[in-house]
Amino acid sequence: MATFILSVNGVDHTVEANPNMPLLWALRDLLNLTGTKYGCGIGMCGSCTVLMDGNAVRSCILPVSASADRAIITIEGFSTDGLHKVQQAWLAESVSQCGYCQPGKILTAAALLDKNPHPTTAEIDSAFENNLCRCGTYLRIRRAVQRAAEGG
Amino acid sequence: MTKISRRDFLKVSFTAGGALLVGTYLEACAPADLTDTPLPMPTGTSTAIPEPPFQPNLHIRIDTEGVVTLIIHRSEMGQGVRTSLAMILAEELEADWSTVRIEQMDASKGVNQITSGSGSILINYDRLRELASVARRILVEAAAQFWGVTPEECKAENGEVVRMASGERVGYGQLVAIANTLDSKPRPELKDPKDFKLIGTSLQRVDDPDIVTGRAIYGLDVRVPNMLYAVVARPPVLRGELLEYDSTQAESEAGVRAVVEIPGGVAVIAENTWAAIQGRAALKLTWEDGENESLSSEAIRQQLVDKMDAAIAEEKATPLKTIEAVYETPYLAHAAMEPVNCVADVCADVCELWIPTQNPQAVQEFVEARLGLPTIVHVTLLGGGFGRKLEVDYALEAVEVSKAFGGPVQVVWTREDDIQYDFYRQVTYHWMKAGWDNDGKLGLWRHYLAGQGISGVAYQAGTEVLNEDIAVLYDFDGRISTSYLVNLPVRTGPWRGVVSATNAFANECFVDEVAAALGRDPFEFRMSSLRKNDLLRAALELAVEKSDWDSPLDEGHGRGIACHKTYGQTSVAMVAEVSVKDGGVHVHKVTCAISCGQVIHPDMVIQQMEGSIAFGLTSLLKGEITYKDGRVQQGNFHDYPLLQMSEMPEVEVYMVEDSRPPQGLGEMGVPPIVPAVVNAIFNATGIRIRRTPIRPGDLLVS
Numbered sequence: 001m002a003t004f005i006l007s008v009n010g011v012d013h014t015v016e017a018n019p020n021m022p023l024l025w026a027l028r029d030l031l032n033l034t035g036t037k038y039g040c041g042i043g044m045c046g047s048c049t050v051l052m053d054g055n056a057v058r059s060c061i062l063p064v065s066a067s068a069d070r071a072i073i074t075i076e077g078f079s080t081d082g083l084h085k086v087q088q089a090w091l092a093e094s095v096s097q098c099g100y101c102q103p104g105k106i107l108t109a110a111a112l113l114d115k116n117p118h119p120t121t122a123e124i125d126s127a128f129e130n131n132l133c134r135c136g137t138y139l140r141i142r143r144a145v146q147r148a149a150e151g152g
Numbered sequence: 153m154t155k156i157s158r159r160d161f162l163k164v165s166f167t168a169g170g171a172l173l174v175g176t177y178l179e180a181c182a183p184a185d186l187t188d189t190p191l192p193m194p195t196g197t198s199t200a201i202p203e204p205p206f207q208p209n210l211h212i213r214i215d216t217e218g219v220v221t222l223i224i225h226r227s228e229m230g231q232g233v234r235t236s237l238a239m240i241l242a243e244e245l246e247a248d249w250s251t252v253r254i255e256q257m258d259a260s261k262g263v264n265q266i267t268s269g270s271g272s273i274l275i276n277y278d279r280l281r282e283l284a285s286v287a288r289r290i291l292v293e294a295a296a297q298f299w300g301v302t303p304e305e306c307k308a309e310n311g312e313v314v315r316m317a318s319g320e321r322v323g324y325g326q327l328v329a330i331a332n333t334l335d336s337k338p339r340p341e342l343k344d345p346k347d348f349k350l351i352g353t354s355l356q357r358v359d360d361p362d363i364v365t366g367r368a369i370y371g372l373d374v375r376v377p378n379m380l381y382a383v384v385a386r387p388p389v390l391r392g393e394l395l396e397y398d399s400t401q402a403e404s405e406a407g408v409r410a411v412v413e414i415p416g417g418v419a420v421i422a423e424n425t426w427a428a429i430q431g432r433a434a435l436k437l438t439w440e441d442g443e444n445e446s447l448s449s450e451a452i453r454q455q456l457v458d459k460m461d462a463a464i465a466e467e468k469a470t471p472l473k474t475i476e477a478v479y480e481t482p483y484l485a486h487a488a489m490e491p492v493n494c495v496a497d498v499c500a501d502v503c504e505l506w507i508p509t510q511n512p513q514a515v516q517e518f519v520e521a522r523l524g525l526p527t528i529v530h531v532t533l534l535g536g537g538f539g540r541k542l543e544v545d546y547a548l549e550a551v552e553v554s555k556a557f558g559g560p561v562q563v564v565w566t567r568e569d570d571i572q573y574d575f576y577r578q579v580t581y582h583w584m585k586a587g588w589d590n591d592g593k594l595g596l597w598r599h600y601l602a603g604q605g606i607s608g609v610a611y612q613a614g615t616e617v618l619n620e621d622i623a624v625l626y627d628f629d630g631r632i633s634t635s636y637l638v639n640l641p642v643r644t645g646p647w648r649g650v651v652s653a654t655n656a657f658a659n660e661c662f663v664d665e666v667a668a669a670l671g672r673d674p675f676e677f678r679m680s681s682l683r684k685n686d687l688l689r690a691a692l693e694l695a696v697e698k699s700d701w702d703s704p705l706d707e708g709h710g711r712g713i714a715c716h717k718t719y720g721q722t723s724v725a726m727v728a729e730v731s732v733k734d735g736g737v738h739v740h741k742v743t744c745a746i747s748c749g750q751v752i753h754p755d756m757v758i759q760q761m762e763g764s765i766a767f768g769l770t771s772l773l774k775g776e777i778t779y780k781d782g783r784v785q786q787g788n789f790h791d792y793p794l795l796q797m798s799e800m801p802e803v804e805v806y807m808v809e810d811s812r813p814p815q816g817l818g819e820m821g822v823p824p825i826v827p828a829v830v831n832a833i834f835n836a837t838g839i840r841i842r843r844t845p846i847r848p849g850d851l852l853v854s
Contacts, residue, residue: 001406011360021424022426025426037372039490040788041566041567090364096359097232098534135763140530
């Protein structure tokens with residue numbers, strides 16, 4: 001066990017954790033931020049995606065020891081009012097079915113658009129490689145990213 | 153230290169998540185330091201007893217603020233039922249949509265709560281409309297009393313009652329007090345569908361704002377006071393048993409609080425999920441593998457083959473020209489993005505569960521029978537269900553863990569647990585034969601299915617499930633379709649589309665083989681073989697028209713068609729366009745036409761078709777569950793992959809005018825997609841895929 005300072009959604013949290021504990025479980029079980037979802041635990045599905053220093057990362061395979069002192073944004077802190085253009089695009093395109101994996105998808109989209117404001121379809125597909133959705137919302141995710149790229 | 157009542161703690165823990173759950177308070181379980189002391193009344197509030205809400209039945213509650221709550225008895229797993237049932241309610245109640253809220257019903261008596269068979273709307277459409285209509289008429293009567301006029305002089309409109317002569321209006325909330333005094337039981341007066349204002353529109357789903365902000369509460373997101381986290385070590389071989397275990401090292405893992413033996417395994421209980429997983433990995437376990445220690449997929453298949461060989465040995469010779477083929481499907485996992493999980497709190501005299509379930513009443517029934525305790529079952533949102541969350545195993549296991557430990561626990565299933573201890577889609581082996589005379593007129597059709605039924609805890613079914621939609625859709629002479637049950641130890645369960653999907657694969661691909669053998673166009677052959685008034689005709693015609701069926705194709709491309717009528721309800725036709733290159737298939741586009749009765753929410757129809765196509769394509773293009781030495785060989789998305797975004801075809805959905813009441817949607821797109829693509833692959837390459845999933849090499853021209 002060791003002590004880490006996690007900066008999550010602009011707030012510093014001190015956590016006592018096994019250094020190998022994935023950030024996912026620290027967020028969910030230690031900080032009670034359950035918007036970040038568990039899907040596979042091996043970085044293959046993207047449900048656990050959070051932003052770290054602006055990059056989309058898979059929190060299920062990122063040890064808490066490598067997450068300390070970095071700026072972490074989860075879906076709860078991404079935009080509390082849901083008015084971010086990516087969230088608005090998600091609502092406008094009615095992307096969600098069960099919705100479980102969508103927080104990870106929304107943050108993946110935000111990181112993509114931050115680096116590439118006008119991605120092609122192939123670039124969107126590439127950014128969403130191993131971002132699985134069992135409900136099959138892929139076409140709408142793609143459209144929502146394009147809508148957000150066009151300004152929402 | 154400020155004392156907080158357990159009641160308020162629960163409320164806080166849920167509303168902080170923004171969810172629509174109402175936690176039930178269990179005084180019996182409250183720890184000593186969380187006693188339910190009444191909070192002081194806020195200053196300045198009246199001590200008068202507030203008017204209770206108007207609650208004319210199990211499902212509808214209207215409060216004095218005019219908020220209309222649908223107390224919903226079906227589970228939301230992505231199909232949109234919380235929105236569509238609320239729309240039906242609001243339509244007949246003449247509610248103001250902006251005031252409609254949803255509350256999830258706990259397991260209850262007196263109403264069927266099972267979410268299965270694509271039946272939530274089909275079954276509840278008339279019933280909910282009637283209940284809402286009666287409530288509306290009582291509110292109109294209340295308004296009439298308020299104004300001292302007759303009900304005929306008033307009408308309900310958008311959350312208010314209007315006095316027609318004067319145009320005066322009174323909101324539903326203001327009518328609650330009078331409505332509560334009325335002892336009237338009016339008959340329902342249903343709207344003419346042409347007057348619908350909400351039904352038939354694509355409103356935003358009620359849960360969407362919570363989903364995009366991370367506030368939606370699924371089973372894994374439930375947190376109750378003093379809750380710990382648990383994972384369970386289960387026998388690696390199907391139905392194996394625990395001989396002994398050593399938990400010394402597991403118990404020394406940081407955060408691990410206890411290791412307990414339960415029927416069927418060993419649970420590690422910890423302060424967080426990660427510690428529980430680490431603790432489980434540190435267990436030293438000795439299992440008795442038992443009679444399934446050498447079970448293999450090859451041996452399972454051989455049992456199906458043997459059963460079929462015995463069945464077809466009885467077939468008589470025929471003078472007709474015939475073709476034969478065998479179609480096969482494997483075990484498949486559900487792989488919902490949210491693995492199964494359950495929070496259980498077993499106390500001395502009561503048990504309380506929070507669970508993502510499609511089947512709360514079965515959960516309650518099985519748990520009560522196991523524990524002999526009254527059991528409260530709260531239903532959360534489901535991160536996908538697809539039939540897996542109809543089963544009760546994960547609830548029974550969670551109560552065993554809570555009981556053995558003596559406190560509230562969340563039993564988390566890792567992805568590996570979820571895939572390896574699933575109730576899979578059945579293995580099936582379909583023997584097909586067709587025969588025709590010299591004029592090409594069919595006089596013989598055989599579809600014999602050897603397969604496993606449903607072997608679950610809450611669910612068991614034999615040939616009745618194998619026979620689901622086994623009959624070919626077409627009016628051929630000499631049809632015999634029947635099934636042969638093979639008893640196997642593997643746990644199986646309902647999987648989106650169930651056996652209807654594998655039967656459609658065999659029927660619709662083999663019909664395509666017959667059409668090709670006869671030199672007939674697959675669309676024209678189907679149309680000429682359907683009965684005159686079959687609703688499939690309109691769906692097929694529309695799919696063909698919209699897909700530009702006869703237009704030229706690019707080099708290497710092919711087009712295929714298939715249709716199905718799942719559970720005899722909804723007609724769906726699909727045209728798929730594919731290309732095959734270097735042994736791989738790419739599905740470019742699927743044109744879908746559907747005849748599903750009254751459409752409640754057009755965009756949800758499209759969503760369900762898109763989702764079904766992705767689900768079906770995964771079964772055709774991706775993984776399977778196999779056994780070796782009694783063990784499942786897959787465990788996570790690296791060896792049980794799902795369709796990726798880059799593999800998702802363009803999808804167009806068209807709805808056929810259909811005046812029937814609403815028919816099912818959730819599963820209906822799964823059966824036709826696989827044969828549509830398989831038939832398109834044949835059109836492109838001349839290669840017939842008769843076994844799913846497609847394996848490496850299947851599409852290489854030798």
